[in-house]
Amino acid sequence: MGDQMRVTSLAVLSLLACACMMLAAPAASEDAGVGPPLALPPGEAPALPKAGPLAAPLSQDQVGFPAALTASAIPPNSPLKPAAVALGERLFFESRLSGDGSVACATCHDPARAFTDGRPLSIGIHGCVGQRNAPTVLNALYNKTQFWDGRVTTLEEQAALPITNPCEMGSIDLTSAVAKITGDQRYQAQFMEAFGKEMNDKDMLRAIASYERTLASFDSPFDHFIAGDERAISDSAKRGWALFNTKARCHLCHALTDDKPDVTAFTDNDFHNIGIGILRHNVVPLAQQAERELTQGQLKEVDTAAIASDLSVLGRFLVTKKEADIASFKTPDLRNILVTGPYFHDGGMDTLWDVVDHYNKGDGISDPWLDQDMQPLAMTEPEIDDMVAFLVSLTSSQYKKRGDEEYARQLALSKVSRPQRDTARAFGPKPVQPKPPPF
Ligand code: HEC
Numbered sequence: 001m002g003d004q005m006r007v008t009s010l011a012v013l014s015l016l017a018c019a020c021m022m023l024a025a026p027a028a029s030e031d032a033g034v035g036p037p038l039a040l041p042p043g044e045a046p047a048l049p050k051a052g053p054l055a056a057p058l059s060q061d062q063v064g065f066p067a068a069l070t071a072s073a074i075p076p077n078s079p080l081k082p083a084a085v086a087l088g089e090r091l092f093f094e095s096r097l098s099g100d101g102s103v104a105c106a107t108c109h110d111p112a113r114a115f116t117d118g119r120p121l122s123i124g125i126h127g128c129v130g131q132r133n134a135p136t137v138l139n140a141l142y143n144k145t146q147f148w149d150g151r152v153t154t155l156e157e158q159a160a161l162p163i164t165n166p167c168e169m170g171s172i173d174l175t176s177a178v179a180k181i182t183g184d185q186r187y188q189a190q191f192m193e194a195f196g197k198e199m200n201d202k203d204m205l206r207a208i209a210s211y212e213r214t215l216a217s218f219d220s221p222f223d224h225f226i227a228g229d230e231r232a233i234s235d236s237a238k239r240g241w242a243l244f245n246t247k248a249r250c251h252l253c254h255a256l257t258d259d260k261p262d263v264t265a266f267t268d269n270d271f272h273n274i275g276i277g278i279l280r281h282n283v284v285p286l287a288q289q290a291e292r293e294l295t296q297g298q299l300k301e302v303d304t305a306a307i308a309s310d311l312s313v314l315g316r317f318l319v320t321k322k323e324a325d326i327a328s329f330k331t332p333d334l335r336n337i338l339v340t341g342p343y344f345h346d347g348g349m350d351t352l353w354d355v356v357d358h359y360n361k362g363d364g365i366s367d368p369w370l371d372q373d374m375q376p377l378a379m380t381e382p383e384i385d386d387m388v389a390f391l392v393s394l395t396s397s398q399y400k401k402r403g404d405e406e407y408a409r410q411l412a413l414s415k416v417s418r419p420q421r422d423t424a425r426a427f428g429p430k431p432v433q434p435k436p437p438p439f
């Protein structure tokens with residue numbers, strides 16, 4: 001029964017995809033979508049992006065599309081119905097769901113920017129600057145957990161949190177958010193068509209999640225290469241892919257298993273401390289504070305702490321309170337990485353060269369919780385370029401033009417600025433890791 005429903009929902013999805021398949025280039029807008037977005041006057045939320053062709057549900061007819069994995073990512077109790085998906089897309093751009101009508105999901109997940117905001121840290125209602133970088137929503141349907149610290153598992157649970165987070169959309173609660181749109185007759189009809197019921201918060205979240213489950217993004221040069229087109233990627237990118245699975249040790253985390261290259265989601269669905277941001281913070285007092293202040297299992301408290309407090313740096317620890325999880329974060333999918341910068345949970349790195357430089361020196365010398373798989377990699381400059389070329393090859397076709405522009409921008413920046421590069425450490429021995437301080 002479950003399987004049959006899944007098959008049915010997939011059939012519906014492909015119908016829908018045919019109807020909506022539009023991978024055309026978007027119309028020009030004020031925000032070029034390349035490099036950092038414009039600065040904002042203090043106290044103001046960013047402008048709401050428009051839904052364009054890039055917001056449309058994506059086709060299943062993409063090279064590299066994982067049919068079985070996608071089917072298993074669609075919950076049997078929430079099959080993909082075109083009416084729910086269309087409603088979800090509209091809700092994704094609906095700023096009335098926020099406390100003052102200024103912020104929608106799309107504010108921070110702009111389709112023109114591959115469903116990110118291009119900022120190091122996201123900015124929400126009243127210009128509130130959060131503590132974390134907005135991940136893309138593309139392929140989030142495959143995530144085993146959502147958020148950098150995995151504090152929820154489903155897209156429905158995920159969508160509920162930003163709507164009420166005081167630093168994101170700032171509604172008092174879901175009911176009051178829904179109340180803002182109950183007078184809208186088009187919404188009334190859309191809810192009725194999608195769910196056969198009056199508007200309610202549970203179905204609102206289901207609709208948003210349904211829409212997100214249509215945002216499967218493949219069809220990158222890498223996918224064409226894996227499908228057998230040898231010329232789809234450069235020799236440099238091929239060398240980068242080989243390094244990824246050997247000397248550079250990326251596969252130890254960005255693959256389902258250590259021994260088999262992963263060509264789909266590039267994540268082990270696990271959490272690691274890879275030394276991002278941790279040295280800037282005095283972690284032990286923060287962990288003690290989190291133990292005192294956060295009630296176990298209180299999701300709202302964790303969500304507020306993660307987005308709007310210094311405790312954010314504790315990462316997965318906020319959820320598990322296990323010492324080993326201090327400052328560990330989810331291994332993210334790497335698809336479309338070129339167009340979803342700046343990088344890491346704190347958006348602290350501007351280019352893919354910075355990212356590779358970080359790994360090359362095995363960063364975190366004085367981080368006692370650093371993952372044991374982190375170590376200096378002794379990658380040469382040509383090898384670093386190869387790794388970047390591989391990462392660039394993960395850009396889906398609908399972002400090709402933006403990707404080319406962003407690549408040119410990052411390349412130019414990398415020629416004048418490589419703040420993470422430390423060649424001596426990259427070619428040095430693995431440093432002795434300090435013991436964790438008493439807790
Ligand atoms: C103010 C900016 C902002 C708004 C508004 C916002 N998000 Fe996000 N989103 C973020 C940030 C930042 C994160 C990461 C937060 C964290 O990990 O703690 C995130 C995480 C996510 C994730 C998890 C992705 C992953 O890889 O783990 C999804 C899915 C998502 N948002 C969807 C939504 C939806 C749906 C809405 C509207 C209901 C929304 N977001 C509203 C900034 C925003």
Ligand code: HEC
Pocket residue numbers: 135244248249250251252253254271272273274276328329330331332334337340342343344345346355356359360371373374387
């Ligand atoms: C020990 C596990 C581990 C290894 C090894 C590893 N990664 Fe990561 N990677 C992660 C985690 C965890 C994050 C998120 C960390 C954070 O933001 O604090 C991440 C983040 C990234 C990001 C940024 C993603 C984003 O959306 O901002 C890129 C790019 C990346 N890794 C590429 C690589 C490459 C290339 C290699 C090999 C040179 C590699 N990783 C090796 C675990 C790992």
